[in-house]
Amino acid sequence: MMLRQRTFDEICEQYDTAMSAYLSDDRAFSLESAYQIGCLAIEAGLDITKLNHIHKRSLHHNWKNCSGDRDSLQFIDRAADFFAHSLLPFATNEPQSKLLDLQQLNVKLEERVELRTQDLTQLNQRLLEEIAERQQTEAALNLQLERLKGLYRMVSALNQTETLQDIYKVALEGIRDTLKIERVALLIPDNDGISRYQCSLGLSKGYTSAVEDYFVSINENQDTGTLIIPDLEDREETEELAVIREREGIKAIASFPMRYQGKNLGRISVYYDSPHQFADEEIQLAKTITTYISVAITRKTTELTLKKQLAAMETSADGIAIMNSRGEYTYLNQAHAHIFGYDRADELLGKNWLNLYNAAIVNFIESHVMPSALEIGYWNGELTGTCKDGTGFPHELSLTLLADGGSVCISHDITKRKQAEFELRKAQQLLQAILDNSPSSIFVVDWQGKYMLVNRSYERLVARANHEVIGKNVADIWQPEIASAFIDSYIGIIKSRQPSEVEEVVPQADGLHTYFTVKFPLMDDRGIPYAICGISTDISDRKKSEAAMRVSENRLQTIVSNISDGIIIAEENGHIIFANPSAEKLFGLQPQGLVDSYLEMPEQFRHPTEVEIVRANQKRGVGEMQMVKIEWDSSPAYIAAIRDITDRKKVEKQIQRSLQEKEVLLKEVHHRVKNNLQVISSLLSIQSRRLSDRQSIDALTDCQERILSIALIHEQLYQAKDLSQIGLDEYIQNLANRLAVTYSDRAEKVKLRLKLAPITVNIETAMPCGLIVNELISNSFKHAFPNQRSGKIRVELTRFDPDRLILSVSDNGVGLPDDLDTLTTQSLGLMLIRKLARQLEGVTTWDYTTGTKFQVMFKGLDYRTRI
Numbered sequence: 027m028m029l030r031q032r033t034f035d036e037i038c039e040q041y042d043t044a045m046s047a048y049l050s051d052d053r054a055f056s057l058e059s060a061y062q063i064g065c066l067a068i069e070a071g072l073d074i075t076k077l078n079h080i081h082k083r084s085l086h087h088n089w090k091n092c093s094g095d096r097d098s099l100q101f102i103d104r105a106a107d108f109f110a111h112s113l114l115p116f117a118t119n120e121p122q123s124k125l126l127d128l129q130q131l132n133v134k135l136e137e138r139v140e141l142r143t144q145d146l147t148q149l150n151q152r153l154l155e156e157i158a159e160r161q162q163t164e165a166a167l168n169l170q171l172e173r174l175k176g177l178y179r180m181v182s183a184l185n186q187t188e189t190l191q192d193i194y195k196v197a198l199e200g201i202r203d204t205l206k207i208e209r210v211a212l213l214i215p216d217n218d219g220i221s222r223y224q225c226s227l228g229l230s231k232g233y234t235s236a237v238e239d240y241f242v243s244i245n246e247n248q249d250t251g252t253l254i255i256p257d258l259e260d261r262e263e264t265e266e267l268a269v270i271r272e273r274e275g276i277k278a279i280a281s282f283p284m285r286y287q288g289k290n291l292g293r294i295s296v297y298y299d300s301p302h303q304f305a306d307e308e309i310q311l312a313k314t315i316t317t318y319i320s321v322a323i324t325r326k327t328t329e330l331t332l333k334k335q336l337a338a339m340e341t342s343a344d345g346i347a348i349m350n351s352r353g354e355y356t357y358l359n360q361a362h363a364h365i366f367g368y369d370r371a372d373e374l375l376g377k378n379w380l381n382l383y384n385a386a387i388v389n390f391i392e393s394h395v396m397p398s399a400l401e402i403g404y405w406n407g408e409l410t411g412t413c414k415d416g417t418g419f420p421h422e423l424s425l426t427l428l429a430d431g432g433s434v435c436i437s438h439d440i441t442k443r444k445q446a447e448f449e450l451r452k453a454q455q456l457l458q459a460i461l462d463n464s465p466s467s468i469f470v471v472d473w474q475g476k477y478m479l480v481n482r483s484y485e486r487l488v489a490r491a492n493h494e495v496i497g498k499n500v501a502d503i504w505q506p507e508i509a510s511a512f513i514d515s516y517i518g519i520i521k522s523r524q525p526s527e528v529e530e531v532v533p534q535a536d537g538l539h540t541y542f543t544v545k546f547p548l549m550d551d552r553g554i555p556y557a558i559c560g561i562s563t564d565i566s567d568r569k570k571s572e573a574a575m576r577v578s579e580n581r582l583q584t585i586v587s588n589i590s591d592g593i594i595i596a597e598e599n600g601h602i603i604f605a606n607p608s609a610e611k612l613f614g615l616q617p618q619g620l621v622d623s624y625l626e627m628p629e630q631f632r633h634p635t636e637v638e639i640v641r642a643n644q645k646r647g648v649g650e651m652q653m654v655k656i657e658w659d660s661s662p663a664y665i666a667a668i669r670d671i672t673d674r675k676k677v678e679k680q681i682q683r684s685l686q687e688k689e690v691l692l693k694e695v696h697h698r699v700k701n702n703l704q705v706i707s708s709l710l711s712i713q714s715r716r717l718s719d720r721q722s723i724d725a726l727t728d729c730q731e732r733i734l735s736i737a738l739i740h741e742q743l744y745q746a747k748d749l750s751q752i753g754l755d756e757y758i759q760n761l762a763n764r765l766a767v768t769y770s771d772r773a774e775k776v777k778l779r780l781k782l783a784p785i786t787v788n789i790e791t792a793m794p795c796g797l798i799v800n801e802l803i804s805n806s807f808k809h810a811f812p813n814q815r816s817g818k819i820r821v822e823l824t825r826f827d828p829d830r831l832i833l834s835v836s837d838n839g840v841g842l843p844d845d846l847d848t849l850t851t852q853s854l855g856l857m858l859i860r861k862l863a864r865q866l867e868g869v870t871t872w873d874y875t876t877g878t879k880f881q882v883m884f885k886g887l888d889y890r891t892r893i
Contacts, residue, residue, distance in 0.1 A: 351431030367413030810839025
């Protein structure tokens with residue numbers, strides 16, 4: 027009763043489930059279930075025609091899902107009709123017998139359906155397997171296509187790389203992306219053939235370093251070819267390598283050699299974190315990638331090499347050029363252009379190389395150079411080229427013919443070399459001149475004892491000309507016993523390869539002479555002696571001098587032993603190594619008593635130094651010691667000369683006291699002279715005040731000024747520390763200031779200017795200088811500025827050179843009268859100036875350009891002994 031309430035769609039859904047099961051596996055259950063559903067549907071009043079339609083639709087739907095063919099579809103339609111007929115008895119209440127017949131027919135139908143279903147199942151299985159195989163093939167084709175695309179991208183990237191490092195990077199990234207791996211490395215052999223990691227992806231620095239160290243330890247330099255290890259756990263390996271691999275987590279590895287044109291370039295290695303079975307196509311792809319990388323590395327290496335070679339050609343100092351079969355330049359470097367005087371290489375491109383030579387050289391090239399080159403393929407020699415400006419220059423040419431008829435030439439400017447050869451010839455001539463003018467006898471003999479070179483001194487030694495010696499054997503020149511000794515010494519030098527110094531006695535026309543000879547081997551480029559050079563110096567005179575020196579030393583020893591001064595020789599630290607008897611006596615010691623004691627070293631060596639002498643009896647004295655640095659037994663030392671000056675010091679003290687007394691007395695004398703001169707000046711002043719004649723008054727005033735100028739010197743002397751010298755500048759300044767006070771009525775408008783260098787002179791020079799200055803300044807104050815005229819008086823004292831002084835007095839007044847001759851005038855002042863200048867032995871000049879200027883150049887006078 028519940029079935030009547032079900033809808034048409036629910037019955038269709040139940041049929042779909044039953045038919046799906048029928049077309050799959052459980053046919054008996056599904057048919058029985060469908061039959062029961064059909065019976066219930068008829069009881070519920072469902073029409074048999076509509077029920078057959080539902081049954082067919084369900085079978086069709088599930089047949090489509092199972093990918094059936096057209097034959098099975100027709101079979102399903104007949105089975106559905108048969109199924110509907112089997113339900114008719116139930117729908118029309120037919121007799122039971124017919125129902126049984128129908129059931130038998132149904133059984134047969136099920137058997138036929140069962141057989142057909144089995145066929146359909148097998149067919150469906152074959153279809154599924156074919157579909158799976160097609161899917162695998164498609165996946166493999168897609169993978170192959172993807173790998174080919176990756177390979178194409180990698181090859182394209184390799185062609186665009188600029189450096190080898192770029193190639194390494196692109197190669198590793200391309201292998202990683204193409205083979206779908208995370209770890210890959212590129213190894214390059216070093217100079218010893220040991221594989222070194224050039225770059226890697228996914229590998230730690232510690233792993234690569236450890237593997238490299240392992241390669242070094244086993245001296246891994248063999249090309250092992252392709253290496254495939256699907257599972258490293260199954261491979262025997264050293265414990266050290268196993269630890270390295272386990273630490274990095276590597277389980278499988280494949281390594282492919284990079285070879286190109288028979289050259290081993292390195293290896294590409296890929297790594298897996300788990301065991302990996304390498305397919306043939308995978309291995310082949312890796313080898314293909316490796317080949318492309320090898321080609322790229324070789325191409326880039328060749329390209330870089332060519333660039334280096336081209337750069338070397340461009341930077342070469344030699345000119346390099348390539349000509350075609352017509353002799354026209356197709357390439358030349360900048361140096362080739364510069365050698366021939368051209369600024370740029372393109373100036374010669376396309377031109378014939380013979381245009382760079384004059385007609386005579388071209389004729390030589392065509393008649394000698396080219397035929398020789400055609401015969402043996404090349405020619406080397408020297409030619410004279412022509413520069414762009416027409417000048418010629420020597421150069422070395424190497425011409426090589428090419429297979430296409432062209433040629434390569436290398437030009438080397440040998441101007442400097444020719445100059446050097448010229449200079450070398452000059453140097454050789456100079457050397458020969460030096461050798462010929464050397465006082466030493468110089469010779470060179472080969473290992474057989476034959477002379478190769480001798481100088482003029484050696485020619486004179488053997489009394490033969492150069493051509494009579496060169497090429498001759500030593501035995502041909504010298505006496506047998508001397509020649510034998512010479513040859514033995516040459517053999518010893520060649521064997522030891524060391525120089526030797528010997529004294530040799532040889533007979534000469536005037537007797538036996540002693541020669542000091544230095545002999546040394548001459549080596550070739552391989553360091554093998556090929557000759558011996560000897561330099562012999564006649565030391566006969568030196569030998570005589572040495573004998574004379576020994577006699578002199580004996581004499582000197584006698585003098586040192588008997589000299590009154592103490593002589594001590596001490597080392598740098600003061601250790602005494604020699605003392606003469608006088609030195610031992612000076613210190614009150616027995617012979618050899620000073621040796622091995624120590625001398626206190628003074629601060630000054632060359633200048634005499636006073637030292638205290640402490641004698642053995644503790645008595646003290648004063649000594650004067652002077653030390654000089656010498657060389658004693660090849661070591662630095664000091665020789666000290668000590669003189670006992672105890673008595674002299676006592677006398678010096680007495681003399682010093684006497685000198686001090688005399689100095690006090692001399693100062694008192696100067697003081698008394700100054701006072702007496704001032705008294706005379708005062709008397710003259712009193713006398714002038716009693717006179718009414720102006721001329722007489724002026725004459726007395728002038729005498730008074732002259733006396734005071736002399737008194738001023740004595741005043742400075744008794745005030746000075748040094749009684750023999752006086753500061754001329756200070757003296758002139760005091761004198762000028764006193765004169766300015768004297769003529770104070772004129773000094774207000776007449777300015778006195780002094781420019782005095784600090785100079786000291788003795789009294790012999792200061793006296794006439796002071797009187798000259800007194801006369802000239804007084805004369806300027808009195809006569810140069812009449813009528814209260816203003817002006818300047820200038821006094822200068824300078825040093826012209828170390829020996830001569832210049833004293834000048836000038837004014838800008840009215841000057842001297844035109845008719846006045848300073849050389850002949852009888853004026854007392856000018857006569858006095860002339861005589862004082864002659865006393866100074868000076869050279870005087872007068873200048874009347876602006877006012878009056880007097881100048882005298884003189885040397886300081888020597889002190890005249892008066893007693």
